Amino acid sequence: MTTPMLQAVNLSVQFGGLKAVNDVSFDVWPNEVFSLIGPNGAGKTTIFNLISALYRPTSGEVRFESEVISRMPPHVVARHGIARTFQNIELFEHATVLQNLLVGRHCHRHTGWVQDLLFTGSVRRAELEFRRQVEEVIEFLDLQHYRESMVAGLPYGVRKVVELARALSMRPRLLLLDEPSSGLNTEETEDMGFWIEDIKQDLGITVIMVEHDMGLVSRVSDRVLALNLGEVLTLGTPEEVQAHPGVIEAYLGGVDDV
Amino acid sequence: MLQLLQLIVSGAAIGCIYALIALGFVLIYKATETVNFAQGDLMMIGGFLGLTAMTVAGMPFAVAFLLTTVAMALVGMGAERLVLRPLLGQPAFTMIMMTIGLGYLARGVVTMIPYWGTETHTLPVPYKDEVIWLGGEGTGLVVSVEHLVIILATVVLVALLYAFFRYTRLGIAMQATSQNQLAAFYMGIPVRRVNMLIWGLSSAICGVAGLLLAPITFVHANMGFVGLKAFPAAVVGGFGSIPGALVGGLIIGIVESLAGFYLPEGFKDIAAYVVVLVMLVVKPNGLFGENLTKKV
Amino acid sequence: MHFIFKTRYEQDISLFKHSGQVFWYAALALALVAAPWLLSEYALSQFTFIGIYAIVCLGLMLLAGFTGQVSLGHAGFLAMGAYTEAWLQANGWPFMISLPMAALVAGVTGIIVGLPALRVKGLYLSIATLAFGFIIEEVVVRAEHITGGNAGRQLDKLMIAGIDFDDGTNYYYLVTFIAVLCVLGVLNLLRSPTGRAFVAIRDSEVSAQSMGINLAHYKTVAFALSAALAGIAGALYAHKIRIITPDQFGFLQSIELLMMVVIGGLGSIQGAIFGPAFWFVVQQVIVVGKDWLPPGLGQQTGLQPTIFGFILIAIVLFEPMGLYGRWLKFRTFLEIFPFYRKGMFKRQKSYMKSERMK
Numbered sequence A: 001m002t003t004p005m006l007q008a009v010n011l012s013v014q015f016g017g018l019k020a021v022n023d024v025s026f027d028v029w030p031n032e033v034f035s036l037i038g039p040n041g042a043g044k045t046t047i048f049n050l051i052s053a054l055y056r057p058t059s060g061e062v063r064f065e066s067e068v069i070s071r072m073p074p075h076v077v078a079r080h081g082i083a084r085t086f087q088n089i090e091l092f093e094h095a096t097v098l099q100n101l102l103v104g105r106h107c108h109r110h111t112g113w114v115q116d117l118l119f120t121g122s123v124r125r126a127e128l129e130f131r132r133q134v135e136e137v138i139e140f141l142d143l144q145h146y147r148e149s150m151v152a153g154l155p156y157g158v159r160k161v162v163e164l165a166r167a168l169s170m171r172p173r174l175l176l177l178d179e180p181s182s183g184l185n186t187e188e189t190e191d192m193g194f195w196i197e198d199i200k201q202d203l204g205i206t207v208i209m210v211e212h213d214m215g216l217v218s219r220v221s222d223r224v225l226a227l228n229l230g231e232v233l234t235l236g237t238p239e240e241v242q243a244h245p246g247v248i249e250a251y252l253g254g255v256d257d258v
Numbered sequence B: 001m002l003q004l005l006q007l008i009v010s011g012a013a014i015g016c017i018y019a020l021i022a023l024g025f026v027l028i029y030k031a032t033e034t035v036n037f038a039q040g041d042l043m044m045i046g047g048f049l050g051l052t053a054m055t056v057a058g059m060p061f062a063v064a065f066l067l068t069t070v071a072m073a074l075v076g077m078g079a080e081r082l083v084l085r086p087l088l089g090q091p092a093f094t095m096i097m098m099t100i101g102l103g104y105l106a107r108g109v110v111t112m113i114p115y116w117g118t119e120t121h122t123l124p125v126p127y128k129d130e131v132i133w134l135g136g137e138g139t140g141l142v143v144s145v146e147h148l149v150i151i152l153a154t155v156v157l158v159a160l161l162y163a164f165f166r167y168t169r170l171g172i173a174m175q176a177t178s179q180n181q182l183a184a185f186y187m188g189i190p191v192r193r194v195n196m197l198i199w200g201l202s203s204a205i206c207g208v209a210g211l212l213l214a215p216i217t218f219v220h221a222n223m224g225f226v227g228l229k230a231f232p233a234a235v236v237g238g239f240g241s242i243p244g245a246l247v248g249g250l251i252i253g254i255v256e257s258l259a260g261f262y263l264p265e266g267f268k269d270i271a272a273y274v275v276v277l278v279m280l281v282v283k284p285n286g287l288f289g290e291n292l293t294k295k296v
Numbered sequence C: 001m002h003f004i005f006k007t008r009y010e011q012d013i014s015l016f017k018h019s020g021q022v023f024w025y026a027a028l029a030l031a032l033v034a035a036p037w038l039l040s041e042y043a044l045s046q047f048t049f050i051g052i053y054a055i056v057c058l059g060l061m062l063l064a065g066f067t068g069q070v071s072l073g074h075a076g077f078l079a080m081g082a083y084t085e086a087w088l089q090a091n092g093w094p095f096m097i098s099l100p101m102a103a104l105v106a107g108v109t110g111i112i113v114g115l116p117a118l119r120v121k122g123l124y125l126s127i128a129t130l131a132f133g134f135i136i137e138e139v140v141v142r143a144e145h146i147t148g149g150n151a152g153r154q155l156d157k158l159m160i161a162g163i164d165f166d167d168g169t170n171y172y173y174l175v176t177f178i179a180v181l182c183v184l185g186v187l188n189l190l191r192s193p194t195g196r197a198f199v200a201i202r203d204s205e206v207s208a209q210s211m212g213i214n215l216a217h218y219k220t221v222a223f224a225l226s227a228a229l230a231g232i233a234g235a236l237y238a239h240k241i242r243i244i245t246p247d248q249f250g251f252l253q254s255i256e257l258l259m260m261v262v263i264g265g266l267g268s269i270q271g272a273i274f275g276p277a278f279w280f281v282v283q284q285v286i287v288v289g290k291d292w293l294p295p296g297l298g299q300q301t302g303l304q305p306t307i308f309g310f311i312l313i314a315i316v317l318f319e320p321m322g323l324y325g326r327w328l329k330f331r332t333f334l335e336i337f338p339f340y341r342k343g344m345f346k347r348q349k350s351y352m353k354s355e356r357m358k
Helices: A044-051 A074-079 A097-108 A113-118 A121-140 A156-169 A186-201 A214-220 A238-243 A245-252 B002-032 B039-056 B061-087 B092-112 B145-167 B169-179 B181-186 B191-217 B221-237 B242-262 B267-282 C019-038 C041-066 C074-090 C095-118 C123-142 C168-190 C193-203 C205-210 C215-241 C251-264 C269-290 C303-318 C322-335
Strands: A006-015 A018-028 A033-037 A059-064 A082-084 A174-178 A206-210 A223-228 A231-236 B131-134 B141-144
Touching: A006 A044, A018 A044, A018 A059, A018 A231, A033 A044, A033 A214, A044 A082, A044 A174, A044 A206, A074 A082, A074 C205, A082 A156, A097 A121, A097 A156, A097 C193, A113 A121, A113 C168, A113 C193, A113 C215, A121 A156, A156 A174, A156 A186, A186 A206, A186 A214, A206 A214, A214 A238, A223 A238, A223 A245, A231 A238, A231 A245, A238 A245, B002 B039, B002 B141, B002 B145, B002 B169, B002 B191, B002 B221, B002 B242, B039 B061, B039 B092, B039 B191, B039 B221, B061 B092, B061 B191, B061 C303, B092 B221, B092 C123, B092 C251, B092 C303, B131 B145, B141 B145, B145 B169, B145 B191, B145 B242, B169 B181, B169 B191, B181 B191, B191 B221, B221 B242, B221 B267, B221 C123, B242 B267, B267 C095, B267 C123, C019 C041, C019 C168, C041 C074, C041 C168, C041 C193, C041 C215, C041 C251, C041 C269, C074 C095, C074 C123, C074 C215, C074 C251, C095 C123, C095 C215, C123 C251, C168 C193, C168 C215, C168 C269, C193 C205, C193 C215, C205 C215, C251 C269, C251 C303, C251 C322, C269 C303, C269 C322
Parallel strands: A033 A206, A033 A223, A082 A174, A174 A206
Antiparallel strands: A006 A018, A006 A059, A223 A231, B131 B141
């Protein structure tokens, strides 16, 4: 394959006087795990919001399989096969896990609200098919136990998995994970690592991940992009990036800061 | 030209009432992100309290005015303590529904109180039905003293509030709370008590508005519906902004007054709502509003 | 406690979760059919009102309870339906066509009123709907040649296919039939992708759009359907009351509709029926109880709003899920007796979620 799956081209975004992302370019290739790292305020989540079109870039663009997506409304971007999770978990709180996952199938619906109102045969068939597909995800992430639970009552670690499951129910081609391990204990983080590897290998989904846990990053990432203050520090394998003096300085601060 | 000026002055007077009620909304909204739909009904209660103080207890206007303000502050604080504080942390809609319930209840209860009832009452203010001629008797601008008092009282009240927020410890604590409750709490500000005081302050302002409005519209149980027009005022100004509430109130008042004269019958009553709809389409954050986008 | 062992995916999407439910709903249907023989004419007429209000509340529930868009001007849609029906009937349209037309006119109004929802949300949207409510009311007052203005507009006797629906029993059946159809439609909607999209929008707009849900489309659909239901109810209301005036569709009516929905239980279909049912029952209790009270209290017009005000405040304070929530607790208590303990339904406290961007 010669074309990148996702390209960020000279991406910049400005909020008032603040340049949150400044002239960032990178390519993500099919079937890789691509991590964004950097200290707080580096612009990682902002880049995610730019990819999923929640923000509009001030200049530059995002291309998905050579198509410019940064000017589309967010729901159209989702229909192109880009799913995401959120840093602070944005689940549908007052619905069951199953319903949350079924929302993930939304882009694949073919019926309109009139058919839904009458619950026609095609709606019924589609619903059964959705239900079956969602069950595959439930099995994949071991959520059987929580199927009928309300999200509002679930512990944090489970919610994190449910959010991943919801994104996977979309059967995306590109998955954006915003800090998948934050708030998880070591064991749960371990599981998350296995799942990300499986998502890449078994499901063939490309993953872009924002992550602070360097252990997880080096375990699963193919390439890492380090950012600081909205600008690219370096790009390379996890080892290369971790050894980069600019990265060490960004995380630990200059000698005089200490 | 004189005609226009005349309309603007009377519009501005009513606008001041809207502005005061909107100010009440904004104070509470800034502090607790709750919108008090009972604001207009608080104003109505204020009107009745003043009426009782003057006609039943026979107090002079100034005393009744002060007493009503204090009583209204207590009513507001009581409402916060009794029914709103238990809901802290609940979704905004729960709080809104509670205030809607309070307003509904207030309109019912008021009619059951002896002497208040369902009739309309006149508040016997000393300046009733007096007018002042500006620029020559018979030829200049005629301003009713009732309108003048409203405008002057609003100016004084706003100046006092400004000084309060700017220079007193409590005022600064209230400002801090309205910017960031959690941070204010960590800084040792008793957020709950401050919230209660804000409710008190807000309803005291409404009480004042009620007393000022009473000479024009009479005192009756449905007087509080005027308060609904303070919503457009608050939105036009930008919901979280105090100067916005004032400007918004004036705009709504003046537009209404002009619409009543230049447009066919019926437009006066809906002018405020048309303005707010236009505003919501053109500039939802209002003239002085803050950004309301949620961060993810 | 019912533990349902599901063996087929069909069970997840069927309307009835288990055979017990089939039994109880069948019993309910039978009771509804038998009501005219069991109830006095007056009681039946109250039942008809409950049916009519249940249809509006269903629409409001869809909008406020499931899509999270609170409307403070719902009486406006009721008015659109009522006046459309009255005008069409006077122009000789048969009910079978005029009723859908009433729904359509109200639905289109709903789309217009919903337009601000595409830009603003929460409180701002509520204020926009409030503004629309007042504007519709004023338009009704002014459009005298269609609405009869403040004097009101009279409706003729309702005849469908030669059957006289002026008769209480017939009209009760008509309303009940339409109400049941509406309930079924809404139930269908809620178990299908559209309903899930509504709930998704209610709970998190950001993640709803990231899941491919077109916010503008679904909000518009929610407004249209909700208003259409109000339109249907308005038409039925007009025939029931026979003379309609603008003040029946004012701000107070909008508030009372919202109160019914909240009392019934926000976010449940049952709530949309419990709410108006409770409202009318309490109203009757007040009418009867009045005579027992001292005349100084009993004859007050403010008695009813005072009582409903107190009920609403109590519900918001102590039972945020409304009467439906209370019923759920009671049912659970019976099912697992004697193991029920306090706090099983404890409401989850959350930190104040700010909608403001800091």
